[in-house]
Amino acid sequence: DIQMTQSPSSLSASVGDRVTITCQASQDISNYLNWYQQKPGKAPKLLIYDASNLETGVPSRFSGSGSGTDFAFTISSLQPEDIATYYCQQYDNLPITFGGGTKVEIK
Amino acid sequence: QVQLVESGGGLVKPGGSLRLSCAASGFTFSDYYMSWIRQAPGRGLEWVSYISSSSSYTIYADSVKGRFTISRDNAKKSLYLQMNSLRAEDTAVYYCARDFGCSSTTCYIPKWFDPWGQGTLVTVSS
Numbered sequence: 001d002i003q004m005t006q007s008p009s010s011l012s013a014s015v016g017d018r019v020t021i022t023c024q025a026s027q028d029i030s031n032y033l034n035w036y037q038q039k040p041g042k043a044p045k046l047l048i049y050d051a052s053n054l055e056t057g058v059p060s061r062f063s064g065s066g067s068g069t070d071f072a073f074t075i076s077s078l079q080p081e082d083i084a085t086y087y088c089q090q091y092d093n094l095p096i097t098f099g100g101g102t103k104v105e106i107k
Numbered sequence: 108q109v110q111l112v113e114s115g116g117g118l119v120k121p122g123g124s125l126r127l128s129c130a131a132s133g134f135t136f137s138d139y140y141m142s143w144i145r146q147a148p149g150r151g152l153e154w155v156s157y158i159s160s161s162s163s164y165t166i167y168a169d170s171v172k173g174r175f176t177i178s179r180d181n182a183k184k185s186l187y188l189q190m191n192s193l194r195a196e197d198t199a200v201y202y203c204a205r206d207f208g209c210s211s212t213t214c215y216i217p218k219w220f221d222p223w224g225q226g227t228l229v230t231v232s233s
Binding site: 032034036042043044045046049050055087089091093094095096097098099100101 | 153216221225226
């Protein structure tokens with residue numbers, strides 16, 4: 001199975017800060033990497049697909065980059081409504097796997 | 108609007124069975140591949156199973172293979188997960204999700220999930 005390692009596992013930042021989360025795959029997954037946001041008590045929501053494509057309706061402060069084994073997810077200016085846990089997910093090979101999640105909190 | 112609503116969760120004893128349902132609305136259900144994904148309490152996400160739009164292709168995570176069966180009824184716009192021989196480690200919130208990344212007639216691997224249902228909690232305990 002492809003292991004997806006996210007870091008950090010949690011972070012605390014101020015409103016307006018730039019926040020970056022990384023996701024490393026245990027093998028080359030090209031750009032087959034997606035990012036989801038899960039708010040407390042809610043279902044995950046797709047934000048980014050194919051590493052860097054913003055899903056329709058998602059604010060432009062969210063962005064993704066990377067290919068191969070190393071990926072990054074960035075919130076350019078953290079907003080209070082961005083408090084959530086963020087997950088990466090690969091679909092290069094079965095079984096599809098998710099990263100362990102990064103919990104983002106407001107300082 | 109596009110919506111998925113799960114039902115059927117509950118408390119079941121180890122070794123027992125449960126059938127989850129997912130009702131779809133707001134889109135042409137028969138056009139899309141679908142998945143079940145679960146999340147143990149306080150834990151991360153684990154993909155469980157995947158079914159093609161015509162039901163001709165199904166795949167499972169090793170952790171549930173031989174115990175769980177995914178199915179669908181396109182006329183009823185519904186997805187199902189039959190869970191047998193349940194174990195404590197199957198305790199989780201179970202989500203159904205549409206594979207929005209499958210744009211061809213044949214997909215062999217789930218791509219990206221959008222939307223997800225609100226989830227239904229399955230608790231396996233004596």
